[in-house]
Amino acid sequence: MALLKAENLTLGYDNQAIISDLNFEINAGDYLCIVGENGSGKSTLMKTLLHLQNAYGGNIIFGDGLTKKEIGYLPQQTQVQRDFPASVWEIVLSGCQSRSGLRPFYSREEKKLAMESIERMGIGHLKGRCYRELSGGQQQRVLLARALCATRKLILLDEPVAGLDPIVTAEMYSVIKELNDEGITIIMISHDISAALKYATHILHIGEKVFFGTKSSYLESPMGRMFVGEEV
Amino acid sequence: MEVIEKLVRYLQYPFVRYAIIVAVLVALCSSLLGVTLVLKRFSYIGDGLSHVAFGAMAVATILKLTNNMLLILPVTIAAAILLLRKGNNARIKGDAAIAMISVGALAFGYLVMNIFSTSSNLSGDVCSTLFGATSILTLNTKEVILCIVLSVLVVLIFILFYNKIFAVTFDEDFSKASGVNANAYNLLIAVVIAIIIVLAMNLVGSLLISALVIFPALSAMRLFKNFKSVTIFSAIISVVCALMGLLISILAETPIGSTIVAVDVAGFFVCWVIGKFKGGR
Numbered sequence: 142m143a144l145l146k147a148e149n150l151t152l153g154y155d156n157q158a159i160i161s162d163l164n165f166e167i168n169a170g171d172y173l174c175i176v177g178e179n180g181s182g183k184s185t186l187m188k189t190l191l192h193l194q195n196a197y198g199g200n201i202i203f204g205d206g207l208t209k210k211e212i213g214y215l216p217q218q219t220q221v222q223r224d225f226p227a228s229v230w231e232i233v234l235s236g237c238q239s240r241s242g243l244r245p246f247y248s249r250e251e252k253k254l255a256m257e258s259i260e261r262m263g264i265g266h267l268k269g270r271c272y273r274e275l276s277g278g279q280q281q282r283v284l285l286a287r288a289l290c291a292t293r294k295l296i297l298l299d300e301p302v303a304g305l306d307p308i309v310t311a312e313m314y315s316v317i318k319e320l321n322d323e324g325i326t327i328i329m330i331s332h333d334i335s336a337a338l339k340y341a342t343h344i345l346h347i348g349e350k351v352f353f354g355t356k357s358s359y360l361e362s363p364m365g366r367m368f369v370g371e372e373v
Numbered sequence: 374m375e376v377i378e379k380l381v382r383y384l385q386y387p388f389v390r391y392a393i394i395v396a397v398l399v400a401l402c403s404s405l406l407g408v409t410l411v412l413k414r415f416s417y418i419g420d421g422l423s424h425v426a427f428g429a430m431a432v433a434t435i436l437k438l439t440n441n442m443l444l445i446l447p448v449t450i451a452a453a454i455l456l457l458r459k460g461n462n463a464r465i466k467g468d469a470a471i472a473m474i475s476v477g478a479l480a481f482g483y484l485v486m487n488i489f490s491t492s493s494n495l496s497g498d499v500c501s502t503l504f505g506a507t508s509i510l511t512l513n514t515k516e517v518i519l520c521i522v523l524s525v526l527v528v529l530i531f532i533l534f535y536n537k538i539f540a541v542t543f544d545e546d547f548s549k550a551s552g553v554n555a556n557a558y559n560l561l562i563a564v565v566i567a568i569i570i571v572l573a574m575n576l577v578g579s580l581l582i583s584a585l586v587i588f589p590a591l592s593a594m595r596l597f598k599n600f601k602s603v604t605i606f607s608a609i610i611s612v613v614c615a616l617m618g619l620l621i622s623i624l625a626e627t628p629i630g631s632t633i634v635a636v637d638v639a640g641f642f643v644c645w646v647i648g649k650f651k652g653g654r
Contacts, residue, residue, distance in 0.1 A: 216550075219544070292551070
């Protein structure tokens with residue numbers, strides 16, 4: 142049984158379908174990169190997978206006992222967050238909100254989990270710092286720590302390295318890879334085809350034509366050859 | 374000395390004591406959600422709702438209801454829910470909807486008051502509803518009790534849902550993605566805002582309510598950099614400013630609402646200067 146399966150998925154926005162009849166599935170431990178041109182619907186696909194917006198048709202099926210409460214998400218930064226007065230600790234702890242349900246305050250275990258996630262991301266020294274004063278790479282680590290509080294199974298990342306310099310980008314990729322090695326399934330949107338090919342196990346290329354398959358089959362497909370050739 | 378004597382004399386009147394109780398409670402409540410409103414770019418909803426509350430008050434006045442709140446509160450809550458849903462569905466259209474409802478309610482309220490009012494001092498009535506004027510000094514025991522009950526309710530909801538409100542304010546998409554019913558919390562926030570606005574109408578009048586909600590939050594954000602400190606400090610500065618404003622207006626015989634707001638503005642500038650000076654901490 143797949144962890145997540147899209148069946149004949151049709152999606153879009155403003156009542157206009159941009160992708161139709163999309164089929165793919167992800168198993169536990171996979172590392173899926175979603176690539177494609179700007180405007181091809183990568184972010185829309187991610188939002189649909191997260192149920193942030195409705196699909197226009199088809200189904201998204203969770204398997205392996207995955208529930209909606211066990212999904213971590215690393216969104217693109219919003220304007221609101223850039224001037225939000227919040228400490229690293231407050232933000233990471235808010236990742237536990239789906240665990241705490243209607244209980245008003247966080248439990249000792251949840252606080253411990255948040256602390257572990259902070260340490261795991263190597264940002265223990267930043268715990269009391271204000272989020273908006275951190276560097277781009279540090280902010281992404283904070284958001285990743287928050288996602289780790291929400292899940293041990295599946296994390297979706299929307300362009301996690303956008304705006305980061307090459308060194309921090311490489312660090313970010315290796316952190317994500319480590320999480321994948323620990324058994325967390327990764328779905329990532331990326332502009333960066335070379336990184337996608339370096340780390341991913343599966344590729345979903347969306348655009349006028351759609352490709353889904355393992356990395357090696359992508360490299361052999363005409364579509365993959367064309368896209369990779371373009372980039373290199 | 375003369376000032377203190379005057380103050381002590383005034384404090385012997387129950388209506389002055391009522392006014393102080395109400396001012397403190399309203400200031401406290403209005404500041405709590407200010408941070409959320411400012412950060413979620415919901416400031417305009419507060420403004421729109423206060424106009425709706427004005428319209429409802431006009432209708433309640435001409436219907437000669439014994440307790441205005443019974444009409445104003447449900448109408449404002451309904452408008453809050455409506456505005457929030459609109460805002461969620463489509464950003465730009467939502468903007469226009471708020472302008473529509475708020476200006477419409479304002480015009481309708483004035484129209485209704487004009488046509489049906491039996492009062493000899495119509496412009497005075499309208500002015501006092503819009504700017505608060507002296508209505509806080511004419512509260513009866515029942516109104517004060519209602520104000521206390523609603524304030525306790527607001528503070529209680531805020532404390533119980535503090536963590537959720539933070540999470541939904543900081544990142545609604547993440548909350549939704551991890552299975553939290555963010556829409557329900559948005560709804561809760563809207564209802565609480567509506568209650569606060571109705572409460573605050575007594576103190577500063579419907580045109581100045583936004584100031585009471587927004588200034589303490591903005592002041593606190595100049596000085597503090599985590600959500601908890603910002604929230605606590607905005608509550609403190611809001612209560613202090615409201616008390617100072619109230620006392621100044623009693624002693625100097627200035628209009629209460631605008632005096633309080635003027636003190637809030639002054640407080641903001643003090644915080645802004647301090648924030649600039651020490652680079653913020």
